[in-house]
Amino acid sequence: MLEDGKIYLGTSRNPQDELQGPEYLELSLANRHGLITGATGTGKTVSLQILAEGFSNAGVPVFCADVKGDLSGVAMAGKGKDFLEKRAQDIGLEDYEYQDFPAIFWDLFGEQGHPIRTTVSEMGPLLLSRLMDLTDAQEGVLNIAFRVADDEGLLLLDLKDLQSMLVNVSERSKELSAKLGNVNKQSVSAIQRSLLVLEEQGGDHFFGEPALEIADLMRTTRDGRGSINVLAADKLMMSPRLYATFLLWLLSELFEELPEVGDSDKPRLVFFFDEAHLLFDDAPKVLTERVEQVVKLIRSKGVGVYFVTQNPLDVPDGVLAQLGNRVQHALRAYTPREQKAVKTAAETFRPNPDFDAMDTIKNLGVGEALVSTLEKKGVPSIVQRTLIRPPQSRLGPLTKSERAKVVAMSPVAGQYDKAVDRESAYEILAKRAEKQAKAEEEQERLEAEEKARETEARAEARKSRKKSRGSGRQTVAEAAIKSVTRTVATSLGRALVRGILGSLKRGF
Numbered sequence: 265m266l267e268d269g270k271i272y273l274g275t276s277r278n279p280q281d282e283l284q285g286p287e288y289l290e291l292s293l294a295n296r297h298g299l300i301t302g303a304t305g306t307g308k309t310v311s312l313q314i315l316a317e318g319f320s321n322a323g324v325p326v327f328c329a330d331v332k333g334d335l336s337g338v339a340m341a342g343k344g345k346d347f348l349e350k351r352a353q354d355i356g357l358e359d360y361e362y363q364d365f366p367a368i369f370w371d372l373f374g375e376q377g378h379p380i381r382t383t384v385s386e387m388g389p390l391l392l393s394r395l396m397d398l399t400d401a402q403e404g405v406l407n408i409a410f411r412v413a414d415d416e417g418l419l420l421l422d423l424k425d426l427q428s429m430l431v432n433v434s435e436r437s438k439e440l441s442a443k444l445g446n447v448n449k450q451s452v453s454a455i456q457r458s459l460l461v462l463e464e465q466g467g468d469h470f471f472g473e474p475a476l477e478i479a480d481l482m483r484t485t486r487d488g489r490g491s492i493n494v495l496a497a498d499k500l501m502m503s504p505r506l507y508a509t510f511l512l513w514l515l516s517e518l519f520e521e522l523p524e525v526g527d528s529d530k531p532r533l534v535f536f537f538d539e540a541h542l543l544f545d546d547a548p549k550v551l552t553e554r555v556e557q558v559v560k561l562i563r564s565k566g567v568g569v570y571f572v573t574q575n576p577l578d579v580p581d582g583v584l585a586q587l588g589n590r591v592q593h594a595l596r597a598y599t600p601r602e603q604k605a606v607k608t609a610a611e612t613f614r615p616n617p618d619f620d621a622m623d624t625i626k627n628l629g630v631g632e633a634l635v636s637t638l639e640k641k642g643v644p645s646i647v648q649r650t651l652i653r654p655p656q657s658r659l660g661p662l663t664k665s666e667r668a669k670v671v672a673m674s675p676v677a678g679q680y681d682k683a684v685d686r687e688s689a690y691e692i693l694a695k696r697a698e699k700q701a702k703a704e705e706e707q708e709r710l711e712a713e714e715k716a717r718e719t720e721a722r723a724e725a726r727k728s729r730k731k732s733r734g735s736g737r738q739t740v741a742e743a744a745i746k747s748v749t750r751t752v753a754t755s756l757g758r759a760l761v762r763g764i765l766g767s768l769k770r771g772f
């Protein structure tokens with residue numbers, strides 16, 4: 265049943281409950297994205313687990329967020345449990361074996377895994393505005409702050425860099441408003457307040473260096489298995505916006521950094537987006553459109569994106585239409601919205617003449633799903649009622665000490681664990697301010713001297729009945745600012761370029 269080039273998902277049954285045949289996911293079409301949906305407790309996480317296992321065994325690295333902690337079990341081999349053995353028997357899986365997988369644990373807060381960081385510059389204004397829930401006017405100001413920072417080559421690494429940049433922009437509001445658009449001081453203060461909230465939510469852990477190298481999510485082991493990157497998301501879920509923006513940022517990083525690949529026999533990375541509704545919940549239209557665009561284009565970079573959510577209506581139509589591989593677990597249908605969800609879910613499948621998909625969705629058992637995957641030429645298979653295979657790794661979480669062991673043995677151990685703080689906007693602006701203060705002092709001294717001279721001259725003039733006048737030279741302060749700006753800008757080389765979701769493009 266285990267075939268090359270395919271992941272075995274489970275075995276389908278006909279309405280008479282007779283086994284019908286194995287269901288597979290074609291690896292060569294796995295970058296055509298997917299969807300796992302179903303009410304709570306119906307088997308979504310286990311379906312994600314067996315997919316992650318299948319990809320790993322096929323040499324494809326995986327990234328997934330572990331919302332309830334139960335996915336961490338992939339790092340350990342499963343144990344003989346009656347209901348798992350029974351499931352294996354029910355579906356005729358004779359070579360069912362327990363196996364552990366090469367898991368790498370990550371955690372934004374650095375507690376349950378390696379910390380993941382990015383810089384404020386890399387995240388960019390679009391995602392940050394979303395993260396802080398800014399109004400249009402505030403977003404406009406944030407854009408200007410980024411523009412100025414990018415143009416002047418000021419690196420925004422962490423939140424204190426952004427704070428200083430905002431102070432700077434506010435101080436220069438007159439000059440910048442004339443050039444770039446209205447820098448309203450009230451908006452600046454509002455953004456500063458949102459930044460404080462973000463810090464309280466733990467955002468300060470996430471912004472800084474060393475920033476994540478995408479290549480570290482794409483590791484394979486020496487025996488050719490793909491690593492399963494598990495992001496601890498239990499605490500993160502308490503700040504849903506941070507969770508959603510973080511995953512979006514990661515997606516946009518993958519998109520910006522990976523080169524195009526033609527058709528290939530398998531994806532380079534598969535990205536699971538659990539609790540996907542958080543991504544789109546009251547997201548502004550422009551963001552949804554860009555996500556749609558990224559999802560569409562990332563295919564050609566060999567990345568498969570799989571959304572996991574309770575209700576297929578959680579995913580906007582434009583995205584839904586691109587999800588070729590589908591595992592639909594049971595849905596309830598009590599309320600009108602639930603009935604609509606069942607209808608939508610049923611209608612997206614290529615019908616099976618043997619059963620009514622709408623009825624069946626309501627009556628699926630736990631760990632059972634309607635499955636349709638893309639077949640050769642990208643045509644969706646006829647929907648089948650499928651018993652999903654049991655996982656090979658542990659069902660349920662690792663203990664604390666098991667987790668700590670995996671983290672200590674990880675191939676990236678030590679690489680991200682300590683934060684570094686190199687010179688960036690905060691330091692540069694602080695220096696700039698210091699220089700400016702000195703220059704101002706100097707200016708005051710010169711002016712005082714000048715005054716003294718003038719008084720003397722006037723006295724002299726009064727004496728000789730002649731007038732004297734001052735000159736119109738460039739102020740020392742002005743000259744100092746210009747020269748600092750120039751060195752900073754040239755030391756970075758050139759202004760920074762931003763991609764679809766506003767994150768930085770590297771490699772220039």
Ligand SMILES: Nc1ncnc2c1ncn2[C@@H]1O[C@H](COP(=O)(O)OP(=O)(O)OP(=O)(O)O)[C@@H](O)[C@H]1O
Nearest residue numbers: 303304305306307308309310351630631652653654
């Ligand atoms: N393929 C399967 N084989 C064997 N048992 C399964 C399978 N799928 C689900 N189960 C059983 O059902 C339980 C619940 O499944 P799971 O945790 O995947 O649900 P879920 O849809 O993710 O729920 P939630 O929405 O609450 O996260 C599992 O702990 C397991 O006991």
Ligand SMILES: [Mg+2]
Nearest residue numbers: 308309310332
């Ligand atoms: Mg779950």
